[in-house]
Amino acid sequence: MSDLYRSAIHARLQKLPPMPPPEELEDGDEEEEEADTLGSLPSMSPPPLPKSGPGSASTKTSHLDVYKPISASDYFDQALEINVPSPQLNFRVYYTPPKAKDGTIVVCHHGAGYSALSFACFSKEVTRLSNGECGIFAFDARRHGVQAQLFGHSTFSMHHIAFTGKTVPTPECRTPDVDANLDILTLVNDCMSLLTTVFPDPAVSPSLLLVGHSLGGSVCVRTVPLLLERKYRVTGVTVLDVVEEFTLDALPHMHALLHTRPTGFGSVEEGIEWHVKTNAIRNLTSARISIPAILVPSTSGNPPWRWRTPLEGTAPYWINWFTSLSSLFLSCKTARLLVLAGTERLDRELMIGQMQGKFQLEVISGVGHMLHEDNPTRLAEILVEFWRRNERVIVGVKKVGET
Amino acid sequence: MDSDSSGGWRFAQCFGDKGEVEDITEADVISTVEFDSTGNYLATGDKGGRVVLFERNEQKKNCEYKFYTEFQSHEPEFDYLKSLEIEEKINKIKWCKRQNSAHFLLSTNDKTIKLWKVFEKSLRVVSESNHWDGQRNLPTPLSPMHLRLPKMTQQDNIIAAVPRKVYANAHAYHIHSISINSDQETYISADDLRINLWNLNISDQSFNIVDIKPVNMEELTEVITSSEFHPTHCNLFMYSSSKSNIKLADMRDAALCDRHAKSFEEEEDPTNRSFFSEIISSISDVKFSHDGRYILSRDYLSLKIWDINMDSRPVKTIPIHDHLRGKLCDLYENDCIFDKFECTWSGTDSHVLTGSYHNYFRIFDVESLSDVVLQADKSAFKQKKIGGPLPGNKVGTKNGTRGLRDAMQMETLDFHKKILHASWHPRENTIAIAATNNLFLYSAA
Numbered sequence: 001m002s003d004l005y006r007s008a009i010h011a012r013l014q015k016l017p018p019m020p021p022p023e024e025l026e027d028g029d030e031e032e033e034e035a036d037t038l039g040s041l042p043s044m045s046p047p048p049l050p051k052s053g054p055g056s057a058s059t060k061t062s063h064l065d066v067y068k069p070i071s072a073s074d075y076f077d078q079a080l081e082i083n084v085p086s087p088q089l090n091f092r093v094y095y096t097p098p099k100a101k102d103g104t105i106v107v108c109h110h111g112a113g114y115s116a117l118s119f120a121c122f123s124k125e126v127t128r129l130s131n132g133e134c135g136i137f138a139f140d141a142r143r144h145g146v147q148a149q150l151f152g153h154s155t156f157s158m159h160h161i162a163f164t165g166k167t168v169p170t171p172e173c174r175t176p177d178v179d180a181n182l183d184i185l186t187l188v189n190d191c192m193s194l195l196t197t198v199f200p201d202p203a204v205s206p207s208l209l210l211v212g213h214s215l216g217g218s219v220c221v222r223t224v225p226l227l228l229e230r231k232y233r234v235t236g237v238t239v240l241d242v243v244e245e246f247t248l249d250a251l252p253h254m255h256a257l258l259h260t261r262p263t264g265f266g267s268v269e270e271g272i273e274w275h276v277k278t279n280a281i282r283n284l285t286s287a288r289i290s291i292p293a294i295l296v297p298s299t300s301g302n303p304p305w306r307w308r309t310p311l312e313g314t315a316p317y318w319i320n321w322f323t324s325l326s327s328l329f330l331s332c333k334t335a336r337l338l339v340l341a342g343t344e345r346l347d348r349e350l351m352i353g354q355m356q357g358k359f360q361l362e363v364i365s366g367v368g369h370m371l372h373e374d375n376p377t378r379l380a381e382i383l384v385e386f387w388r389r390n391e392r393v394i395v396g397v398k399k400v401g402e403t
Numbered sequence: 404m405d406s407d408s409s410g411g412w413r414f415a416q417c418f419g420d421k422g423e424v425e426d427i428t429e430a431d432v433i434s435t436v437e438f439d440s441t442g443n444y445l446a447t448g449d450k451g452g453r454v455v456l457f458e459r460n461e462q463k464k465n466c467e468y469k470f471y472t473e474f475q476s477h478e479p480e481f482d483y484l485k486s487l488e489i490e491e492k493i494n495k496i497k498w499c500k501r502q503n504s505a506h507f508l509l510s511t512n513d514k515t516i517k518l519w520k521v522f523e524k525s526l527r528v529v530s531e532s533n534h535w536d537g538q539r540n541l542p543t544p545l546s547p548m549h550l551r552l553p554k555m556t557q558q559d560n561i562i563a564a565v566p567r568k569v570y571a572n573a574h575a576y577h578i579h580s581i582s583i584n585s586d587q588e589t590y591i592s593a594d595d596l597r598i599n600l601w602n603l604n605i606s607d608q609s610f611n612i613v614d615i616k617p618v619n620m621e622e623l624t625e626v627i628t629s630s631e632f633h634p635t636h637c638n639l640f641m642y643s644s645s646k647s648n649i650k651l652a653d654m655r656d657a658a659l660c661d662r663h664a665k666s667f668e669e670e671e672d673p674t675n676r677s678f679f680s681e682i683i684s685s686i687s688d689v690k691f692s693h694d695g696r697y698i699l700s701r702d703y704l705s706l707k708i709w710d711i712n713m714d715s716r717p718v719k720t721i722p723i724h725d726h727l728r729g730k731l732c733d734l735y736e737n738d739c740i741f742d743k744f745e746c747t748w749s750g751t752d753s754h755v756l757t758g759s760y761h762n763y764f765r766i767f768d769v770e771s772l773s774d775v776v777l778q779a780d781k782s783a784f785k786q787k788k789i790g791g792p793l794p795g796n797k798v799g800t801k802n803g804t805r806g807l808r809d810a811m812q813m814e815t816l817d818f819h820k821k822i823l824h825a826s827w828h829p830r831e832n833t834i835a836i837a838a839t840n841n842l843f844l845y846s847a848a
């Protein structure tokens with residue numbers, strides 16, 4: 001058959017829901033059964049919740065074992081709590097230092113509702129592929145992950161937090177979010193302050209490669225000019241899976257989408273299970289590391305675990321998060337990389353920019369919105385190659401994006 | 404009716420490398436075979452863009468073809484706008500009816516159709532000139548009165564092929580079918596989503612007569628798989644789709660023949676539905692019978708014969724290799740489920756022919772549905788060489804009646820050896836089978 005027909009069939013196959021794991025092995029008929037059950041087409045809404053509630057948790061422990069949380073200690077070198085004086089906040093940072101003093105640090109900003117641990121698997125791959133020359137610096141933004149506010153400290157202090165077996169956030173992080181402002185400029189300010197606190201002297205600090213997923217991309221493209229102003233060396237900026245026009249168009253539908261999410265879960269394992277079953281995250285290992293950071297034990301007790309950052313409350317900030325993303329991205333005076341998942345769709349501005357060769361575009365297939373979790377290896381390959389190409393500084397030759 | 408298990412079919416000739424499958428040059432793989440309307444000429448096209456013509460050897464009583472000429476029809480191209488390579492593989496060849504001593508044929512690759520004129524040209528050489536009298540040099544003439552006209556003599560006859568028309572840039576998708584109208588003035592070319600009508604004399608324009616492209620390509624579910632003009636009614640043509648229907652369209656209805664005059668589709672048994680039932684019901688080839696009363700269609704597992712006057716169900720359904728029904732998952736994995744098998748009628752419309760895997764092909768008698776299974780591979784001509792018994796005559800052994808048919812069902816079918824293309828001589832029982840890079844000729848005359 002023609003390639004057109006073949007690709008149309010393959011596309012339909014991709015859209016089908018995943019096969020449920022076979023319960024028992026039946027002799028010989030497995031293949032036919034698979035062939036028969038692939039007949040249904042997916043519906044628009046995600047499949048119904050697995051039943052969550054106190055009673056059912058105990059009976060389901062055996063099948064939930066596969067969703068047990070994993071510690072991030074194998075994926076990052078250090079977990080730090082950094083107190084930044086100017087927006088009186090303690091930031092949880094996961095850090096893998098580069099081998100050499102003048103290596104590059106990949107600064108990762110997660111997307112709305114997620115946490116720095118979503119970059120755990122990616123971090124391990126980057127370390128491996130760059131032979132340790134690239135370090136990783138992933139942090140939880142305010143009101144996300146294990147970030148908490150510290151009262152009263154005025155000096156900069158860095159506390160090492162030993163990786164315990166538990167990844168459940170400790171109770172002291174549950175202080176109420178006094179400063180709940182998630183405006184884009186606030187987030188950019190946070191990022192800037194954190195980086196300048198950790199690397200105070202631009203002259204001796206390692207070069208930085210900013211990677212932002214979704215909302216994080218928006219923060220990164222605004223942080224780059226501020227860093228460059230302060231004479232930091234910025235190797236490049238990478239935006240993951242967000243295109244301004246389509247994201248803005250989809251915002252009115254976000255409320256409906258958020259309503260289909262469960263308000264909470266019976267256990268962390270169930271939360272991980274939900275993300276994997278609904279294909280929000282297609283990589284089980286990565287989900288087991290990152291999801292515990294976005295769930296908190298709820299004060300009311302029912303459901304026992306709730307979202308750390310309920311996204312409905314962030315609605316007022318959405319438009320400002322993504323407006324001007326494309327133009328700001330294209331005007332960053334550094335190397336630019338855009339990585340998209342699956343079908344490549346660029347808005348007008350980006351398409352013109354791409355035709356003019358203003359940025360590198362990579363499309364990863366077979367992944368969802370959380371592409372850094374779904375296929376960390378491929379993303380790490382792309383990023384390390386991007387880094388290698390843009391890092392070498394030859395005196396006299398202008399780097400990409402330099403005026 | 405021959406009691407011979409091979410139905411009276413004997414291997415006649417094989418053209419090609421005859422080497423092992425592993426060593427085949429990709430460019431030599433034959434991609435189309437077509438007899439002309441007299442049967443005296445046979446054309447093959449290959450993946451390397453070449454067309455090879457064979458001519459019937461009239462001197463011999465039995466069926467024998469000899470090499471006639473070869474030319475490079477299409478070259479590989481590069482589409483710079485889409486950054487895509489356009490393959491030079493010849494998808495179809497169709498002959499025009501002979502009008503003078505030259506042959507005209509249409510050959511097409513994915514994007515461009517060419518009208519080739521193949522003719523004998525006698526080469527003439529200068530035999531006498533002002534410096535040469537045929538045997539020795541002459542001194543340069545000194546005065547005008549000594550000047551003579553050079554003389555030419557015939558030296559050789561060569562067969563030349565010249566592209567007379569190039570019909571380009573009319574198809575956004577890959578062309579898979581061409582069909583010349585019975586009026587010998589127009590022809591249609593079909594790609595996955597559109598069918599265009601051309602006049603043979605006009606190469607810079609064509610009419611679009613069928614367009615099934617959806618507004619949003621993401622909603623694409625159906626493609627056109629084959630198309631043919633009716634053999635006698637110049638206003639009728641049909642096209643088949645991947646959704647197992649055949650549409651007969653009348654060009655007198657409207658300029659855009661999207662609304663079919665008749666649609667031939669069989670109701671599917673809902674109990675048999677599976678993910679693969681859509682793919683295997685996709686029709687890979689359709690042919691009108693020579694008398695124009697029947698339509699032959701080939702889907703992955705069967706042949707169907709339709710009466711043009713009855714569109715509710717086919718008059719005959721012939722399973723070809725039903726034993727593959729249980730292997731659909733594997734065939735999907737190795738992409739073989741998408742193989743496009745052709746089908747063809749015999750000259751008198753009494754038999755139909757189609758291919759299968761492991762170089763097997765089957766010929767069915769339309770009336771009785773009795774069939775012959777033959778295999779186009781080395782075993783065919785080894786038998787002939789030794790002068791031993793005809794293949795198929797050894798009852799009870801591997802090549803007996805039961806033998807080949809059962810052999811077709813054995814587990815270790817080689818899915819790389821498939822008979823996709825074949826052609827039947829219009830006036831006698833001679834068939835040309837393309838087996839990867841070899842051309843086999845069988846005759847039952």
